[in-house]
Amino acid sequence: MAGLTTTRAMDTLPKLLKHHAQVRPNHPAMREKDYGIWQSWSWSQVHDEIMAFAAGLSALGFKRGDTLAIVGDNRPQLYWAMAAAQTLGGTPIPVYQDSVAKEMAFVLQHAEVRFAVVENQEQVDKLIEIMPDCPALKTLVYKDPRGLRDYAMDFLHAYTEVQDTGREFIKAHPGFLDAEIAKGTGSDLGVMLYTSGTTGQPKGVMLSFDNILITARNNAEMEGLGPDEDVLAYLPMAWVGDNIFSMGQAYVCGFTVNCAESGETVLTDMRELGPTYFFAPPRIYENILTTVMIRMEDAASWKRSMFKYFMDVAKRVGTRILDGKPVSGMDRLKYAIGNVLVYAPLKNVLGFSRIRLAYTAGEAIGPEIFSFYRSLGMNIKQIYGSTEASVFICVQPNGEVYADTVGKPAPEVEIRLADNGEVQFKSPGVFQAYFKEPQKTAEEKTDDGWVHTGDAGIFDENGHLKIIDRAKDVGHLNNGAMFPPKYVENKLKFFPYIKEAVAFGNERESVACFINIDIEAVGNWAERKGLAYSGFQDLAARPEVYDLILECVNQVNDDLAVHPMLSGCQIHRFLILHKELDADDGELTRTRKVRRRFIADRYADQINALYDGRDSVYVSTEVTFEDGRKGTVSADLRIRDAKVHKVAEPLRKAS
Amino acid sequence: MSVVADLTDINQASAAAHARRIGDVVLSVQNISLSFGGVRALTNISFDVREHEVLAIIGPNGAGKSSMLNVINGFYHPQEGKIIHKGVERKSMRPHEAARRGIARTFQNIALFKGMSALDNIMTGRNTMMKSNILAQALYFGPARREEMEHRKFCEHIIDFLEIEAVRKTPVGRLPYGMQKRVELGRALAAQPDILLLDEPMAGMNVEEKEDMCRFILDVNNEFGTTMVLIEHDMGVVMDISDRVVVLDYGRKLADGTPDAVRANQEVIDAYLGVSH
Numbered sequence: 001m002a003g004l005t006t007t008r009a010m011d012t013l014p015k016l017l018k019h020h021a022q023v024r025p026n027h028p029a030m031r032e033k034d035y036g037i038w039q040s041w042s043w044s045q046v047h048d049e050i051m052a053f054a055a056g057l058s059a060l061g062f063k064r065g066d067t068l069a070i071v072g073d074n075r076p077q078l079y080w081a082m083a084a085a086q087t088l089g090g091t092p093i094p095v096y097q098d099s100v101a102k103e104m105a106f107v108l109q110h111a112e113v114r115f116a117v118v119e120n121q122e123q124v125d126k127l128i129e130i131m132p133d134c135p136a137l138k139t140l141v142y143k144d145p146r147g148l149r150d151y152a153m154d155f156l157h158a159y160t161e162v163q164d165t166g167r168e169f170i171k172a173h174p175g176f177l178d179a180e181i182a183k184g185t186g187s188d189l190g191v192m193l194y195t196s197g198t199t200g201q202p203k204g205v206m207l208s209f210d211n212i213l214i215t216a217r218n219n220a221e222m223e224g225l226g227p228d229e230d231v232l233a234y235l236p237m238a239w240v241g242d243n244i245f246s247m248g249q250a251y252v253c254g255f256t257v258n259c260a261e262s263g264e265t266v267l268t269d270m271r272e273l274g275p276t277y278f279f280a281p282p283r284i285y286e287n288i289l290t291t292v293m294i295r296m297e298d299a300a301s302w303k304r305s306m307f308k309y310f311m312d313v314a315k316r317v318g319t320r321i322l323d324g325k326p327v328s329g330m331d332r333l334k335y336a337i338g339n340v341l342v343y344a345p346l347k348n349v350l351g352f353s354r355i356r357l358a359y360t361a362g363e364a365i366g367p368e369i370f371s372f373y374r375s376l377g378m379n380i381k382q383i384y385g386s387t388e389a390s391v392f393i394c395v396q397p398n399g400e401v402y403a404d405t406v407g408k409p410a411p412e413v414e415i416r417l418a419d420n421g422e423v424q425f426k427s428p429g430v431f432q433a434y435f436k437e438p439q440k441t442a443e444e445k446t447d448d449g450w451v452h453t454g455d456a457g458i459f460d461e462n463g464h465l466k467i468i469d470r471a472k473d474v475g476h477l478n479n480g481a482m483f484p485p486k487y488v489e490n491k492l493k494f495f496p497y498i499k500e501a502v503a504f505g506n507e508r509e510s511v512a513c514f515i516n517i518d519i520e521a522v523g524n525w526a527e528r529k530g531l532a533y534s535g536f537q538d539l540a541a542r543p544e545v546y547d548l549i550l551e552c553v554n555q556v557n558d559d560l561a562v563h564p565m566l567s568g569c570q571i572h573r574f575l576i577l578h579k580e581l582d583a584d585d586g587e588l589t590r591t592r593k594v595r596r597r598f599i600a601d602r603y604a605d606q607i608n609a610l611y612d613g614r615d616s617v618y619v620s621t622e623v624t625f626e627d628g629r630k631g632t633v634s635a636d637l638r639i640r641d642a643k644v645h646k647v648a649e650p651l652r653k654a655s
Numbered sequence: 656m657s658v659v660a661d662l663t664d665i666n667q668a669s670a671a672a673h674a675r676r677i678g679d680v681v682l683s684v685q686n687i688s689l690s691f692g693g694v695r696a697l698t699n700i701s702f703d704v705r706e707h708e709v710l711a712i713i714g715p716n717g718a719g720k721s722s723m724l725n726v727i728n729g730f731y732h733p734q735e736g737k738i739i740h741k742g743v744e745r746k747s748m749r750p751h752e753a754a755r756r757g758i759a760r761t762f763q764n765i766a767l768f769k770g771m772s773a774l775d776n777i778m779t780g781r782n783t784m785m786k787s788n789i790l791a792q793a794l795y796f797g798p799a800r801r802e803e804m805e806h807r808k809f810c811e812h813i814i815d816f817l818e819i820e821a822v823r824k825t826p827v828g829r830l831p832y833g834m835q836k837r838v839e840l841g842r843a844l845a846a847q848p849d850i851l852l853l854d855e856p857m858a859g860m861n862v863e864e865k866e867d868m869c870r871f872i873l874d875v876n877n878e879f880g881t882t883m884v885l886i887e888h889d890m891g892v893v894m895d896i897s898d899r900v901v902v903l904d905y906g907r908k909l910a911d912g913t914p915d916a917v918r919a920n921q922e923v924i925d926a927y928l929g930v931s932h
């Protein structure tokens with residue numbers, strides 16, 4: 001595996017591009033599965049495509065300092081458009097493609113965007129709809145011409161046309177682009193990412209080239225990444241992770257970025273590709289495990305026995321082998337046989353055969369899920385980061401991978417804990433500012449230049465950081481006991497049957513929860529029991545499903561009861577929601593995190609019902625469909641009591 | 656030089672472009688009568704289909720709509736009457752001749768090969784265009800291989816068009832009903848027909864699936880210019896997407912005209928549409 005040929009002196013993305021076009025012109029830089037076949041572009045081809053588009057943009061009037069909105073799925077042309085904007089000294093702003101028009105309008109307005117590059121007709125329609133609200137937006141470029149035959153507007157341009165114009169422009173002004181690239185430095189703005197806030201309006205995080213590239217390089221060097229990696233680009237381009245993995249690190253290392261064919265084909269694409277470097281949020285690893293378990297239940301009995309036997313072997317020794325710890329010869333033999341019969345074929349089917357490094361972050365991952373993958377020999381590790389940090393704050397080093405920590409500070413990152421337990425950090429990845437929000441920027445940074453993360457954490461005996469909860473969400477029950485809602489929710493979500501949970505208890509007598517069932521896992525369970533149901537709402541209301549969830553809640557209570565500090569957080573009552581919490585309805589952020597305040601407002605009645613002893617409560621919620629239309633969903637939700645263990649009288653709050 | 660436009664402008668432009676594209680009569684059905692023993696399925700039906708238009712055939716169950724499609728297709732041979740297709744008059748035609756002459760269809764109850772994958776099913780639609788003989792295809796070398804690649808390329812365009820990439824390798828029998836209908840539409844499109852006959856393409860679908868299917872039908876008509884004749888029960892769909900409507904009842908034609916005209920026709924209201932109370 002080759003080392004890095006790039007150096008810190010190449011301090012902008014375009015400069016790195018030039019380097020790879022020279023040093024590895026025939027090495028694949030990007031692939032896309034189009035019409036069923038993986039099409040591939042080498043670094044020299046990608047270089048030409050980007051330059052052509054940059055020149056075309058310039059011909060359309062794009063100037064240094066302009067912003068370029070990018071809306072669509074992961075497509076090579078959109079990544080090239082980002083690099084093209086950077087070549088001209090402008091700033092790309094990738095936007096979440098599943099945003100409703102209003103959210104998109106806010107971002108485009110706030111950033112005063114004049115140019116946008118979008119994927120297809122759906123996005124073109126959305127932007128045309130919000131154009132009256134975004135007076136600066138004057139030029140739209142689309143990649144896929146399907147359905148756009150009758151759109152005769154002169155502000156609409158086809159991507160390939162822009163590139164053709166660009167090639168003419170380059171012939172006429174040969175040194176222009178190189179001169180522009182030479183003007184760029186590491187402190188220039190590289191990208192602007194609007195965070196989907198858990199509270200309030202999105203903020204535009206400004207990241208410089210130094211932010212992205214230094215962080216990318218530090219991590220690549222730490223993990224030994226090189227130009228032969230294969231990465232699958234399938235997570236939203238507006239998310240900071242994709243900007244580091246599919247842009248920053250790709251350009252620092254020179255490895256290949258593969259664009260998935262569509263959201264639904266990700267697993268098939270993974271299987272065909274066999275990426276070597278992979279990121280997924282915990283819920284994807286969980287879904288995959290659930291699917292595997294469900295399919296195993298359908299297998300022949302001898303297959304199931306073989307699976308169970310060898311998975312037990314893996315559970316005992318697999319993680320130890322991966323961590324390089326001593327293991328007996330007999331066990332090693334069994335593991336090797338298991339590898340041939342079970343682990344390798346399983347990893348092959350999931351597309352994990354070639355993975356050398358897999359990350360997960362964003363939420364706590366269930367310990368069983370974590371050890372499942374590690375016991376198969378897959379090096380999955382947790383990281384901790386944020387958009388404001390250019391991703392990496394903490395990374396688990398190889399050999400020190402635990403389910404309940406987020407690791408040690410990443411290279412060049414300093415961490416300290418404030419008096420109230422909040423994690424604060426300083427690093428070369430720290431964002432420049434929130435665009436046009438000097439007040440909020442000042443609030444985010446401390447007086448002495450450290451950044452608030454808003455998370456409460458502690459360091460354990462191994463020097464690893466453990467995140468407890470969002471600092472401002474850690475509350476207290478009426479009797480003074482500490483209540484970290486996320487801790488309780490994560491314990492619930494570790495069960496495959498529970499997809500999402502919201503725990504309440506701050507300034508209340510006891511803890512109570514909303515629960516969303518996982519339709520896949522519970523549906524499968526219902527099918528095996530012979531329980532017929534007509535859809536999510538029906539299934540979620542069944543008394544048998546309530547019993548199933550009750551068992552999970554009781555188990556969580558059993559776990560909590562033995563914790564000295566947390567035994568007061570046992571769940572007394574819960575209800576199962578009639579519909580999934582949804583980002584389109586504002587209940588979750590676009591990265592699927594719970595928006596606590598919003599939910600507390602919207603479901604105030606139901607929360608009160610949990611606490612006033614009622615057996616059931618009526619709910620009627622307005623929902624937003626994907627195209628922005630609204631409807632209502634209503635149901636009677638039953639409330640159940642859980643089994644709670646007696647706890648010792650907790651310490652009173654110091655007055 | 657309008658910089659600000661909105662979706663109504665686009666819709667109007669689309670509608671105008673569509674209206675311009677409708678051409679001359681490409682299929683003419685004249686005085687068709689069809690009986691099965693004593694049962695009169697169709698009695699003296701006549702109507703025209705113009706090029707590039709979307710024509711809907713509606714009517715209560717048993718009115719003879721599917722029989723009408725089968726006659727156009729060549730499955731049933733009428734006792735009386737004639738069909739003039741692209742200027743050529745004929746009374747009865749074999750289904751494979753109809754296929755060769757550019758008529759393709761889908762079926763009400765789906766007639767896909769359940770054991771084959773979606774991609775393979777769509778490839779079978781290219782059957783009439785495959786030139787290499789059976790031996791070359793069995794041995795799969797040279798010209799047969801090249802031909803297969805060409806056809807595969809075309810089928811992938813269709814798969815992309817219908818957004819079914821995720822299921823291209825799945826045996827069709829395992830797909831949900833709505834997906835199977837889409838694959839069948841894909842197979843019909845693979846034959847690159849001039850006229851596409853759709854027998855209840857939206858049967859059994861929920862609102863979202865119907866909207867998707869409508870969009871595909873309109874896109875096919877828009878992009879490839881295919882003339883569409885569809886049988887449909889959902890009045891909303893019919894009124895929305897068709898250029899003209901033919902109403903059948905008990906084997907007779909009740910009305911023939913634009914959706915608005917048909918909607919207001921008293922006989923049609925009495926026989927089929929009804930009134931809201």
